[in-house]
Amino acid sequence: MSCELCDQDGGLLVWRSDKLRVIRALDANFPAFYRVVWNAHVAEWTDLPPPDRSHLMQTVAKVETVLREVLHPTKINLASLGNVVPHLHWHVIARFADDSHFPNPIWGEKLRDVAPEQLQALRDALPALDAALAGVLAAA
Amino acid sequence: MSCELCDQDGGLLVWRSDKLRVIRALDANFPAFYRVVWNAHVAEWTDLPPPDRSHLMQTVAKVETVLREVLHPTKINLASLGNVVPHLHWHVIARFADDSHFPNPIWGEKLRDVAPEQLQALRDALPALDAALAGVLAAA
Numbered sequence: 001m002s003c004e005l006c007d008q009d010g011g012l013l014v015w016r017s018d019k020l021r022v023i024r025a026l027d028a029n030f031p032a033f034y035r036v037v038w039n040a041h042v043a044e045w046t047d048l049p050p051p052d053r054s055h056l057m058q059t060v061a062k063v064e065t066v067l068r069e070v071l072h073p074t075k076i077n078l079a080s081l082g083n084v085v086p087h088l089h090w091h092v093i094a095r096f097a098d099d100s101h102f103p104n105p106i107w108g109e110k111l112r113d114v115a116p117e118q119l120q121a122l123r124d125a126l127p128a129l130d131a132a133l134a135g136v137l138a139a140a
Numbered sequence: 141m142s143c144e145l146c147d148q149d150g151g152l153l154v155w156r157s158d159k160l161r162v163i164r165a166l167d168a169n170f171p172a173f174y175r176v177v178w179n180a181h182v183a184e185w186t187d188l189p190p191p192d193r194s195h196l197m198q199t200v201a202k203v204e205t206v207l208r209e210v211l212h213p214t215k216i217n218l219a220s221l222g223n224v225v226p227h228l229h230w231h232v233i234a235r236f237a238d239d240s241h242f243p244n245p246i247w248g249e250k251l252r253d254v255a256p257e258q259l260q261a262l263r264d265a266l267p268a269l270d271a272a273l274a275g276v277l278a279a280a
Contacts, residue, residue, distance in 0.1 A: 045204065050198075053197070078185065078221075079218065081217045081245055083214075083243035103224045105219075
């Protein structure tokens with residue numbers, strides 16, 4: 001059976017190791033939306049041996065830390081769902097009080113429209129953020 | 141400012157340590173919905189020092205493991221959002237292909253009605269699961 005996270009990066013590739021990769025999700029409503037994707041095809045976080053679980057979460061923590069330092073979001077949202085694509089990946093999303101869904105989860109009801117220039121301003125900050133992330137991830 | 145996860149357990153208490161607690165969320169649509177709540181009031185997972193982050197995630201892994209062993213869910217969903225209650229807590233939810241929202245996130249669009257007796261059958265299994273969880277958590 002074909003799996004889109006086996007076949008493709010799953011977004012804009014920020015950094016890759018032999019075990020995992022960090023991608024930017026290119027979501028129209030949530031520009032600062034990253035994913036940490038385990039390279040091998042496993043469905044559940046606890047399918048990994050404990051050292052790999054920990055390595056994955058330490059990578060999630062690095063992504064969260066850089067997002068907080070650079071963007072000062074209202075809240076970080078973390079999730080590992082995989083109901084549609086059961087290939088282990090963690091969502092790391094910078095949420096803002098004036099984003100389209102806050103305080104709802106991004107999967108919940110939309111609460112407001114966001115001006116295109118506001119989304120674009122956030123989008124413009126992301127190439128520098130991607131570079132900062134790649135630096136932090138490579139330094140480990 | 142008052143915080144409901146400072147003031148209350150936040151659900152049916154399954155187990156508590158000096159650092160954290162595990163509660164069952166008592167959600168009408170998703171009976172097998174647990175939360176690991178950090179006792180102290182911090183907003184973000186990376187507000188914790190790395191050993192506490194790891195301790196918290198190892199507890200999440202134990203809850204996930206017991207849910208998988210006892211219930212054999214279609215998928216485990218993990219999330220730390222906290223947009224409404226910014227007091228660090230992890231959702232650990234056993235999802236089933238025939239639950240009301242699958243494969244949508246529980247915060248997304250409802251896709252089907254579930255027979256009350258199907259929900260009750262799952263609910264009936266949970267006191268034994270709570271006891272198994274408490275045993276695993278206490279043994280650590």
